[in-house]
Amino acid sequence: MSIQKIDNVTRRNFIGGVFSASALVIAADLLPQAAWADTAEYHGKAASAALKPSLYLGLEPDGTVYIVTHRSEMGTGIRTTLPLIAADEMEADWSKVKIEQAIGDATYGDQNTDGSKSIRGFFVPFRQAGAAARLMLTQAAAAQWKVPVSECSAMNHEVTHQPSGKKLGYGALAVAAGKLPAPKPEDLKLKSRSEWRYIGHNAKDPKSIADLKDITSGKAIFGMDAKVPNMVYASVERPPVMGGKVQSFDDKAALQVKGVSQTVSIPPFQAPYTFQPLGGVAVVANSTWAAFQGRKQLKVEWNNGEHASHDSERYKAELLDTAKKPGKVVRNVGDVDAAFAKGGKIVEASYYVPLLAHATMEPPVAIAEFKNGKVEAWVPTQNPQAVQDTVAKALGIKVEDVTCHVTLLGGGFGRKSKPDYVAEAALISKSVGKPVKVVWTREDDIKFDYYHAVAGMYHKASMDDKGKVTGWLHRSVFPSISSMNDEKALYGFNVEYGMGLNDMPFDIPNHRAENGPAKAHVRIGWLRSVANIYHVFSGLSFADELAHAAGRDSLEYQLELLGSGKILDLKPQLNGQEYWNYGEKIEQYPFDTRRLRKVLEIAGEKSGWGKRKPGNGWGMGVAFARSFTSYVASVVEVEVDKAGKIRIPKTYMVVDAGTVVNPERAVSQFEGAAAFGASIALTGEISLADGRVRQSNFHDYPVARINQAPIQTDVHIVESEELPGGIGEPGVPPFVPAFANAVFAATGKRVRELPFSKAKLV
Amino acid sequence: MIKLKVNGRERSFDGDPEMPLLWYLRDELAMTGTKFGCGAGLCGACTVHRNGEAIRSCSTKMKDVAGKAITTIEGLSPNGDHPLQKAWAQANVPQCGYCQTGQIMQAAALLKKNKKPSDKDIEDGMAGNICRCGTYQRIRAAIKTAAKEMA
Ligand code: FES
Ligand code: FES
Numbered sequence: 001m002s003i004q005k006i007d008n009v010t011r012r013n014f015i016g017g018v019f020s021a022s023a024l025v026i027a028a029d030l031l032p033q034a035a036w037a038d039t040a041e042y043h044g045k046a047a048s049a050a051l052k053p054s055l056y057l058g059l060e061p062d063g064t065v066y067i068v069t070h071r072s073e074m075g076t077g078i079r080t081t082l083p084l085i086a087a088d089e090m091e092a093d094w095s096k097v098k099i100e101q102a103i104g105d106a107t108y109g110d111q112n113t114d115g116s117k118s119i120r121g122f123f124v125p126f127r128q129a130g131a132a133a134r135l136m137l138t139q140a141a142a143a144q145w146k147v148p149v150s151e152c153s154a155m156n157h158e159v160t161h162q163p164s165g166k167k168l169g170y171g172a173l174a175v176a177a178g179k180l181p182a183p184k185p186e187d188l189k190l191k192s193r194s195e196w197r198y199i200g201h202n203a204k205d206p207k208s209i210a211d212l213k214d215i216t217s218g219k220a221i222f223g224m225d226a227k228v229p230n231m232v233y234a235s236v237e238r239p240p241v242m243g244g245k246v247q248s249f250d251d252k253a254a255l256q257v258k259g260v261s262q263t264v265s266i267p268p269f270q271a272p273y274t275f276q277p278l279g280g281v282a283v284v285a286n287s288t289w290a291a292f293q294g295r296k297q298l299k300v301e302w303n304n305g306e307h308a309s310h311d312s313e314r315y316k317a318e319l320l321d322t323a324k325k326p327g328k329v330v331r332n333v334g335d336v337d338a339a340f341a342k343g344g345k346i347v348e349a350s351y352y353v354p355l356l357a358h359a360t361m362e363p364p365v366a367i368a369e370f371k372n373g374k375v376e377a378w379v380p381t382q383n384p385q386a387v388q389d390t391v392a393k394a395l396g397i398k399v400e401d402v403t404c405h406v407t408l409l410g411g412g413f414g415r416k417s418k419p420d421y422v423a424e425a426a427l428i429s430k431s432v433g434k435p436v437k438v439v440w441t442r443e444d445d446i447k448f449d450y451y452h453a454v455a456g457m458y459h460k461a462s463m464d465d466k467g468k469v470t471g472w473l474h475r476s477v478f479p480s481i482s483s484m485n486d487e488k489a490l491y492g493f494n495v496e497y498g499m500g501l502n503d504m505p506f507d508i509p510n511h512r513a514e515n516g517p518a519k520a521h522v523r524i525g526w527l528r529s530v531a532n533i534y535h536v537f538s539g540l541s542f543a544d545e546l547a548h549a550a551g552r553d554s555l556e557y558q559l560e561l562l563g564s565g566k567i568l569d570l571k572p573q574l575n576g577q578e579y580w581n582y583g584e585k586i587e588q589y590p591f592d593t594r595r596l597r598k599v600l601e602i603a604g605e606k607s608g609w610g611k612r613k614p615g616n617g618w619g620m621g622v623a624f625a626r627s628f629t630s631y632v633a634s635v636v637e638v639e640v641d642k643a644g645k646i647r648i649p650k651t652y653m654v655v656d657a658g659t660v661v662n663p664e665r666a667v668s669q670f671e672g673a674a675a676f677g678a679s680i681a682l683t684g685e686i687s688l689a690d691g692r693v694r695q696s697n698f699h700d701y702p703v704a705r706i707n708q709a710p711i712q713t714d715v716h717i718v719e720s721e722e723l724p725g726g727i728g729e730p731g732v733p734p735f736v737p738a739f740a741n742a743v744f745a746a747t748g749k750r751v752r753e754l755p756f757s758k759a760k761l762v
Numbered sequence: 763m764i765k766l767k768v769n770g771r772e773r774s775f776d777g778d779p780e781m782p783l784l785w786y787l788r789d790e791l792a793m794t795g796t797k798f799g800c801g802a803g804l805c806g807a808c809t810v811h812r813n814g815e816a817i818r819s820c821s822t823k824m825k826d827v828a829g830k831a832i833t834t835i836e837g838l839s840p841n842g843d844h845p846l847q848k849a850w851a852q853a854n855v856p857q858c859g860y861c862q863t864g865q866i867m868q869a870a871a872l873l874k875k876n877k878k879p880s881d882k883d884i885e886d887g888m889a890g891n892i893c894r895c896g897t898y899q900r901i902r903a904a905i906k907t908a909a910k911e912m913a
Contacts, residue, residue: 075858075895208854215859216850217842218795218835222860225794233789258778288798289778289785361799361807361860361894410797410860411894442800664854668897672857675896698804698892706898707885713899 057086057129059137063157063171065092070102071122072113072382073211074360074412075672076728077665080210082118082126085661088198089130089191092170093157099210104384104404112383114417114526115582116628116726119661123724131188133177140177141168193721199661201719206664211408223365223380223407224439231367231435234428235291236266238280238448241304241691242522243271249281253297259290263298264431266424272487273523275390277424278448284432288439304691310521312354312454312687319456319518320350322477327516328491331502331573334510339471340462347549348460351538352753355686356452357695358527359703362410363445368425369435374401375426380409382417394423395430402426413676414526418450443696450525451686453478455534459542467550469561471510476501476535483520490517492531498580499627500535500733503570505593506543507563522688528676532627532733537754540623540737545750554741555604555622565594582628588723595631595656599718600624603633603654606716617641619745623737628726630657634674634738636710640746644761648678648739651710653731658722666727667715673731675709680732681739682708683757764828768793769837779825784808786824787834795835795863799892806891809864809871810834816871818890835863838870846870849907857895865891869905878909 058066067083079099087097102108110121134154141159142149145166152161157170197203214220239245251263261284268279281300285291340346368377368391375395381387384404392399409416421438429436440448455478462471480496482489492515494502501513527533540558547557568591570579581589603609603622614620617640624633635652653670660666683702687694695701736754743761744750751759764775768791775786782801787793787810796819799807803821810819811833838844846866856862865888872879872887879887884905893901 073858075856077857206854208851209856211859212851212854212856213842215856215862216847216866218793218863219842220859221794222797224798224860225788227792227794287785287789289781289789292801359894361805361858361892362797363799409858411858413894439798442802442805668854668857668900671899672896675893675898678896679894697802698800699802703892703894704896705890705892706888706901709896709898711899 057090057133059133059170059174061171061174063096063169065090065097066100067097068100068102070108070111071118072406072409072412074113074382074409074416076669077209077662078113078118080207081662081665082122084198084207085123085126086130088196089127090133091154091156092130094198094207096157101406103406104388106385111385112417113412114382114414116729117583119724120584120629120726123661127190128185128188131190132183135183135188136177136180137170137173139180140173144168144176200659201663209665221407222362222410223378224362224410226367226378226407228367228369228378228435231437232261232284232286232432233288233291234282234284234425234436234438235295235441236280236282236424236438236444237295237298237300238278238444239268239302239304241302241308242273242278243268243305243307245279245303245305246281247301247303249301250299251281253299254283254294257285257290257294257297259287260285260294262432264428266427272483272485274484275386275418275420275423276394277420277427282424282428282438284428284436291439292441307521308691310688310691312689315454315521316352316456319454319477320352322516322518323350323456323458323475325516327475327477327514329512329575330497330515330577331511331513331570332575333508333512333573336471336473336510336512339510340460342462342470344462344464344470345549346460346462347546348458349542349545349752351457351459351541353455353534353537354684354754355454355522356527356680356684357446357449357686357701358413358415359445359701360411360413360415363440363442364415364421365437365439366422366425367435367437368422368429370395370426370430373397376403377422377426378405378407379419379422380407380416381419381422382409382412383419386417387419387422390419390423391426395426413528415449418525442698446686446695446697446701447693450523452527452533453480453524453531457534457538459538461542461546463546463550467552469506469508469546472506472508473512474501474504474539475514475516477516477518478531478534479518479520479524481524481526483524490519491515494577494580496531497577498582499531500539500625501531502574502577503568503579503591504539505568505591505596505626506561507593508561521691529627529729529732532625533680533736536623536625536733537736537740540625540734541740541752544621544737544741544744553610555600555609558622558624559597559600562593562597565597567592582726584629589629591626596624596626599631599633599654599656602716602718603635603652606654606714607635607637607652609635614745617746619742619747621738621741621743621745623734623741625730625733627730627733630655630725630727630730632730632734634734636735636738636742638739638742638746640743640761642762646682646743646756646761648710649712651713651735653713653715654718655715655730656718656720657725657727657730658720659724660717660727661724663717666717669727670715670731671713673729674713674735675704677732677735677739678709679703681736681754681756683755685755764824766827766829767831769833775824777824779823781824782820783810783822783824783827783832784819787819793834793836797860797864799861799864805861806868807861807864809867809891811867811871814871814874816868835867838867844870845908845911846873846904849904849911852907853900853904855897855900855904857897861891861893865893865901869901869908873905873909873912877913879905
């Protein structure tokens with residue numbers, strides 16, 4: 001990722017009108033980001049645009065630096081971390097930096113805050129933008145003093161002429177610098193690591209998150225809190241079965257409710273479901289409460305359609321059965337069948353992970369106003385450009401006629417990349433002629449999610465008499481995210497394969513990974529760490545099973561499985577498929593198992609692995625994963641009491657994420673990932689009967705509370721000068737199997753089906 | 763007509779007495795610091811104080827706050843500098859931040875009753891408040907810091 005061109009666009013009109021005409025503004029154009037998912041509707045959009053300034057950095061004559069974050073804040077700290085990069089390179093005084101949230105616009109480049117790629121994608125462009133500003137300011141000062149640029153240096157918001165000690169502040173130089181031609185990228189001198197003041201481990205004081213004070217005082221504006229004049233509220237009754245349609249409805253009683261003004265029909269989606277609304281009937285009122293009350297009085301007859309007989313128990317049996325049969329080969333090394341035929345010890349096991357809901361703390365919510373053929377929306381969204389596209393399509397208007405303002409997000413985890421809820425608001429607004437806020441209840445959120453896929457997995461391995469694995473077969477069956485764009489999809493695609501199925505890093509002479517067919521009966525989406533959740537859970541649980549079968553220590557055994565460490569060459573093994581590599585070039589982000597060995601070894605040291613004998617309700621488990629180009633090992637310590645209640649006193653996360661811009665926020669993401677993983681493992685399950693989701697709120701879809709999440713998570717970030725890797729997601733995959741392995745160590749019970757709450761541990 | 767005090771100010775309400783306090787605060791008074799998380803008393807995002815006690819405003823009807831004094835996050839401290847808010851800042855607790863006002867209000871009620879809560883007291887006192895982002899260990903630490911400052 002690099003800047004193709006740096007454009008000094010001082011006099012250009014700015015999107016959002018953030019800067020005054022005299023401001024010095026740097027626009028960095030960059031190469032298109034890889035689309036999150038190959039089959040996603042939005043693939044190729046960034047690639048088809050000719051010029052994509054991804055970020056804007058402006059300096060006003062009063063010395064204020066505006067840094068525009070085009071990525072969404074959902075808790076990762078990105079609104080702080082991205083600006084830190086540019087500010088550091090610019091030698092800006094952090095206290096003079098103001099952060100502006102970008103609206104959705106393709107000219108910013110990729111805005112889909114997903115796939116743990118904000119820093120991977122924009123580290124260099126933000127550095128270059130800052131460096132360009134610094135250079136132009138230095139040049140402007142030199143010109144004013146009539147001295148060589150080489151005699152001047154910029155530091156902490158001012159330029160100094162070294163020989164004379166003369167100084168000029170950035171603000172005073174802004175106008176003159178803005179008149180200079182923009183430097184070519186190759187003329188930029190980026191700071192050396194030792195010169196970084198805000199980036200990385202040598203940052204003196206970790207910066208508070210940008211919105212801290214607003215959050216703790218209740219002033220922060222999340223989507224749920226946004227308000228526009230004349231706004232009305234809506235609550236939508238949606239088809240209980242995916243793909244269902246309204247047959248008829250009776251809104252008489254609903255209209256009797258005080259505050260309710262009207263009802264609006266929302267058409268069902270045209271298959272495939274993509275990001276379209278599910279359809280249904282909206283109740284419009286003058287307050288949220290009135291809308292909720294009115295909706296309760298609606299009587300709707302549904303035509304449920306083809307998924308009305310879907311049943312999770314039956315489906316589970318089908319998935320596990322399919323996983324026992326040969327599937328599509330997605331990776332092959334050596335000859336597994338021959339290895340199995342040779343005999344030795346054979347171990348096999350099936351694993352199951354149910355559907356999961358995102359359950360962001362803030363349920364989906366959106367405000368949209370349709371006026372004069374255009375839509376303006378205020379949304380907690382991870383993907384404002386998808387909002388533009390989806391709303392435009394739903395209303396038959398042009399993409400550029402949709403303006404999407406991005407609020408803070410009360411959690412995202414992938415749910416808020418899918419803007420079905422915004423299209424609802426826009427459609428209703430068009431019908432009522434007023435701005436409309438659609439508020440999803442928690443029940444709506446749990447029942448109408450884009451669920452994390454349910455998966456059945458089968459593993460089989462052979463080992464020789466020394467316990468060395470000679471062959472390993474891994475089969476995975478799950479309804480694919482590609483069902484979003486193709487309702488007939490039965491198989492996964494390389495994004496799902498590339499998350500723990502076709503890139504299992506074990507150094508085994510005979511290995512085969514297969515994917516079996518499964519049809520989707522609910523909307524499938526991506527959830528924090530995606531297919532890694534089921535692939536890594538099953539793969540690393542099975543590795544632990546093998547260690548026990550071989551009578552070996554699990555950590556030692558996992559290291560042995562990794563081999564001495566090397567850069568993997570997966571390409572020739574993938575049956576002609578492209579290795580996804582999280583959208584990154586393999587030369588830039590090779591898969592290096594030495595880095596996995598290292599995090600595992602450190603995790604062993606930090607956790608005191610092997611020092612205490614497990615059993616009697618106490619145990620430790622270990623697992624690792626490379627995901628989103630970062631390398632993470634987790635050690636989880638558990639206590640299981642006589643009633644089978646699990647407590648996690650301590651978790652260790654060792655992380656090699658390459659260069660880490662904001663270690664303090666990275667630590668918080670791994671703390672959070674441990675809690676997120678605990679929710680998945682302990683209680684996460686969505687199930688359906690008669691095509692309807694059974695769960696509805698936190699009583700039957702519980703997430704980890706303060707006494708269920710790890711009491712203490714110690715995060716160790718490996719110092720590294722490698723390219724930055726993902727931070728938001730990579731903590732989740734290894735945590736779940738490490739937890740399961742710990743439960744086994746403590747109780748002797750192998751939990752192969754999530755959630756643990758369904759297992760009998762005592 | 764229901765009369766109540768919100769953050770020290772007299773208010774009167776003549777709408778549906780069955781409406782939860784949450785929606786009165788959010789939609790009518792535009793005090794959006796109190797959050798909607800579940801609407802069912804399960805997550806704590808909507809926590810406010812009624813006569814000093816933590817309650818879930820999503821499950822408290824307007825008729826049940828008649829004559830009562832309600833404190834919301836907006837009224838916890840004049841400048842957002844309650845010892846808990848300061849401790850929250852010091853520990854950089856929030857991730858997305860959505861649950862945090864409810865967490866702080868719950869913690870404030872806890873500390874009012876229990877000046878020196880043990881780990882177990884904190885766990886018991888805060889178990890009704892969900893943080894989907896998983897900031898729990900910092901919440902624990904921040905409550906301890908604030909307790910020390912308030913002692
Ligand atoms: S919104 Fe009141 S407890 Fe969840
Ligand atoms: S900080 Fe996001 S839910 Fe608590």
